[in-house]
Amino acid sequence: MRVLVTGGAGYIGNYIVEELLDNGHDVRVLDSFLFGDDALAPFRNHDRFEASEGDIRHIEDLSYAMEDRDAVIHMAGIVGDPACGVNEQATQAVNVEATKTLVEVCKLHDIERLVFASTCSVYGASELMELNEGSFLNPLSLYAESKIESEDIIFHQTHGEFTDSDITATHLRLGTIFGWSRRMRFDLVVNLLTAKAVLEGDIPVYGGDQYxxxxxxxxxxxAFVTVLEAPKEKVDHQIFNVGDNDLNYQIKKVGKIVEDQVPDAEVRFVExxxxxxxxxxxxxxxxxxxxxxxxxTIEDGVEEIKTWMEEEDITEYEQDVFRNSNYPYM
Known part of the structure; x- marks a missing residue:
């Protein structure tokens, strides 16, 4: 397929680009490059890859990027609770209003498939044993609310008696991500605790009982590539949680895993x-x-981050480029 990946230079996006290329697809990236484009360096000379700098809020950027595409994987957005709190108007514009425009442009360009990056944060706080795709949504942040709005926009505009769309749309609600990436983030719990353990010998766990x-x-x-390549009848207007039943962990357990993986570091509980x-x-x-x-596993993620930090002599984990919330979103 000929695939557009919005946000393809991001933490997850560059992995998606790599796997799509490995699987023989033609890949175009649309990204604002707010955090740079270094994550795409390995693919710049690939004959099935191209990158375009642009803003998903601008219809002309979306339209140009969707020219001759079959499918769109929509990753671009302001990601995470703290980042979304920096500028609430920008969050509404980027995470919600741009979604409306994106779907309309998808229709104009006869896009066949649209895979949207949502989040398990939409479930908020729940005492239920396990939440599934049909569970009650309880968003506790603007980030989660914006994802729910976008989910609704996409399904309502691509399905039902009041639309003539033939777009196969799928939502992926992602668990909390961890692990090394070419566009590294240290504002995610496993990654942050690993960085603190490596550089400070300290693993602060706030609360700890939360899952x-x-x-x-x-x-x-x-998971995005799997959905894109799956038979349409299996994924059309479906929502999938993305994660592992064995990786539902309390934060205090995460802290203990990091402690076991990083010699001389100790967990410190904060009420x-x-x-x-x-x-x-x-x-x-x-x-x-x-x-x-x-x-x-989490152990895999901790080990690869630790190794990368040591090999690249990473001595600072609070740099702007490592944290989504450190950037001014306009």
């Missing part, structure tokens, strides 16, 4: 916690319908 569903960045990318989210998620649907399973 998170975790998934490695490369596995998350693979106060600002993030009230806690949820355990079922990934049975994507396992059974698409025969998809995550392959990497």
């Amino acid at each position: 998170r569903p975790l998934v490695h960045v490369a596995d998350a990318a693979n 106060h916690k600002e993030d009230e989210r806690t949820y355990r998620v079922s990934f049975d649907k994507i396992n059974y319908i698409l025969d998809w399973e995550a392959e990497r």
